[in-house]
Amino acid sequence: MPAVYAVSGGVSKFAKARPDKTFPALVKEAYDYAIADLGLTHRQFLEIVDGSVASYFSDHFTRQLMAGIMAQDYLGLCPKPGHRVEGGGATGGICFQEAWKAIASGYMDVCLAYGFETMSHVATWKGNEFIALASDISFDYPVGGFYSGYYAMMVTRHMKEFGTTPEQMAHVSVKNHLNAYHNPYAQKRQKLTIADVRNSPMVAWPLTRLDICVMSDGAAATILCNEEGLAKLEKASGKRINRVLVKGIGRGTDAMRLSDRPHQSYEDFLKYNLLPNEDTAETRAYYKKLWKHGFRYPGVHSFRAGRMASREAYKNAGISDPLHQIHFVELHDAYTSSEIQTYEDMGLCRYGEGGPFAASGKAFVPGLDYGLDLPEKPVCPVNPSGGLIACGHPVGATGLMQAVFAIWQLQGTIAKHFKDPALQVPKAKRGAIHSHAGTGTYVTVSILEKED
Amino acid sequence: MAKTDMEETFGGYILHNVPFPTELDEAALKGLKKMAPILIEQPYSMTYLHSYAQDSPWFAALSNGHLLVNRDPETGYTYATPRGADMYTGNETDWVEIPAEGTVHAFTVCHFGSEEFLPECPYVLIQVEFPGVDTLFLARLVGVDPNAASLDWIGMKVKGRFRRLSKFKPTDLYFYPAE
Numbered sequence: 001m002p003a004v005y006a007v008s009g010g011v012s013k014f015a016k017a018r019p020d021k022t023f024p025a026l027v028k029e030a031y032d033y034a035i036a037d038l039g040l041t042h043r044q045f046l047e048i049v050d051g052s053v054a055s056y057f058s059d060h061f062t063r064q065l066m067a068g069i070m071a072q073d074y075l076g077l078c079p080k081p082g083h084r085v086e087g088g089g090a091t092g093g094i095c096f097q098e099a100w101k102a103i104a105s106g107y108m109d110v111c112l113a114y115g116f117e118t119m120s121h122v123a124t125w126k127g128n129e130f131i132a133l134a135s136d137i138s139f140d141y142p143v144g145g146f147y148s149g150y151y152a153m154m155v156t157r158h159m160k161e162f163g164t165t166p167e168q169m170a171h172v173s174v175k176n177h178l179n180a181y182h183n184p185y186a187q188k189r190q191k192l193t194i195a196d197v198r199n200s201p202m203v204a205w206p207l208t209r210l211d212i213c214v215m216s217d218g219a220a221a222t223i224l225c226n227e228e229g230l231a232k233l234e235k236a237s238g239k240r241i242n243r244v245l246v247k248g249i250g251r252g253t254d255a256m257r258l259s260d261r262p263h264q265s266y267e268d269f270l271k272y273n274l275l276p277n278e279d280t281a282e283t284r285a286y287y288k289k290l291w292k293h294g295f296r297y298p299g300v301h302s303f304r305a306g307r308m309a310s311r312e313a314y315k316n317a318g319i320s321d322p323l324h325q326i327h328f329v330e331l332h333d334a335y336t337s338s339e340i341q342t343y344e345d346m347g348l349c350r351y352g353e354g355g356p357f358a359a360s361g362k363a364f365v366p367g368l369d370y371g372l373d374l375p376e377k378p379v380c381p382v383n384p385s386g387g388l389i390a391c392g393h394p395v396g397a398t399g400l401m402q403a404v405f406a407i408w409q410l411q412g413t414i415a416k417h418f419k420d421p422a423l424q425v426p427k428a429k430r431g432a433i434h435s436h437a438g439t440g441t442y443v444t445v446s447i448l449e450k451e452d
Numbered sequence: 453m454a455k456t457d458m459e460e461t462f463g464g465y466i467l468h469n470v471p472f473p474t475e476l477d478e479a480a481l482k483g484l485k486k487m488a489p490i491l492i493e494q495p496y497s498m499t500y501l502h503s504y505a506q507d508s509p510w511f512a513a514l515s516n517g518h519l520l521v522n523r524d525p526e527t528g529y530t531y532a533t534p535r536g537a538d539m540y541t542g543n544e545t546d547w548v549e550i551p552a553e554g555t556v557h558a559f560t561v562c563h564f565g566s567e568e569f570l571p572e573c574p575y576v577l578i579q580v581e582f583p584g585v586d587t588l589f590l591a592r593l594v595g596v597d598p599n600a601a602s603l604d605w606i607g608m609k610v611k612g613r614f615r616r617l618s619k620f621k622p623t624d625l626y627f628y629p630a631e
Contacts, residue, residue: 019489063496123462129566138504139533142621143590144577145566152560153579160558160606205561205601259533259579259588300558300579300588 002226004103004246006448009404010034014187014218014392017120023067024074026219027114031075034221039237048232050108051081055095055115056396057088060130062118071114088134089334092399093435093444097249099224109229116219117394127215134438136257148212150258150439152204155337158301164340164355166206170197171359172336173210173389178370180386182422187216187392193371211336216392220400242411243451248316250445252308258439263296273297273307275347277321283350290352303440306345310445317447322347323380327428328409330402332436333387342434348380365423384423399435406431410450462493506536509547514625515618519552521585532582532589552612552625554582559605561598574598580627595628
């Protein structure tokens, strides 16, 4: 397969509301940054780019069908090929991977992936209703009608199975908000304590307002290419482009309704869901013991789609020890609880160990003072950007925002883009981005590498 | 700490004109780029005609005080929430009646919710396990103190009650503690 590079990106300022710009203009804000960072003008880039993939989640929020073509048009990309993708919260991650496919298949040499969401056009609780329409409208929406409630149910089961605590979840909130303190693109840049998180208003027990991401207006764009595309971009800009290789992608799905998720046997888990790094006598014994205590997989406590996406991406990228071979992860922390569940899905720790892992310090950025007593040193910073919890979650832009921050980490240019070097992960050679749709229905994992 | 901000709500006066330069000279035209955006309310409502289609017997059963589940005729794999086709065999599933009695598998208390459900907050959501059924069922739980949420609720035995006046929604069946 030909090498696919992610060479540049841009992110608009994420905010609760961006009434100053229409959604196509927000996309242009991100796009202009991405081409300027390559040292290209719009006219130059237009000569080179072959087409695009557009990403946004909700036609309800835009109340404008065909919004993708409006962005394509505003950017000046017509009449080049393009299409819109949608897969709930994973829309941005899917968009990135569809652009990857356009390059990997040889269809395009240079592809622009852009995404946006404008969620401020309805009141917050109506916005929650729109989002809840992504759950089964016959059997889930009329009963619960609230994603925070669905995730809270998942975590009460996680707590019951494994002893995970709300204080462990609060560590994720403190970490991500403090990381965002150094990220000018983030919506919420706050220094918090565990007590602040626990004392903030209860939304869906045990999740408080500070355990949950907020709605945002925002856009993001990335540029992918193959060797030929890279040569064309470098010729036009007259400079060498800092290469980031998209080494492998993976994707998984699961049943729409939590209630329909299987409760598999130990044997089936080993056969279908075990990661290679878990295939040791010790870990098999550990899982055997969990099953003896009534653990069933994935049940409602684990995201099988996240596990399958990781498994496939690791296989394609040649990763056998994710915690040590991946140097940072930007993952979909719509909830502090889902960050903990995702540690397990991605094999940063085993199922059941996510809570202690969250409070261990292993997922924190080195050199930052979180005001926490962390027993271990950072190993693999998770959400060094601040994640969704602190950056915001303009759905169609989110997965692409993660890609942009990962590109900058691997290019070693965080200080330039954030005007602050604090979040640059030292010696970052390989990163993972993880995008996730409601209750774990669609999950994408992509592995990015700095090219030597 | 006391709240220092008021909730933002929609609704206001109807406006028929906004300030604008009286003369559009060059400076005024340039100045337009610094104008604050106009925000207008645009109401939007509709009624959908939704079909429960192959799941309709389930809703009809609830309204008549029966709980049905779907079972694969070959393997016996049983779904608490209706689905017309089995995930594993691809077979069309059969209808089977079960008692509306089970245990709490997972729960939450929603102190906020979507706009439609805000007036019902706080409400309790549970995933119910039924004996001999392979999947779970999402329902409301009543008869517990929503301000005393506890992991001990998991494993609690619950019984179902059918609404006398059906709304033809899954909430026509709700649960309460059996003990």
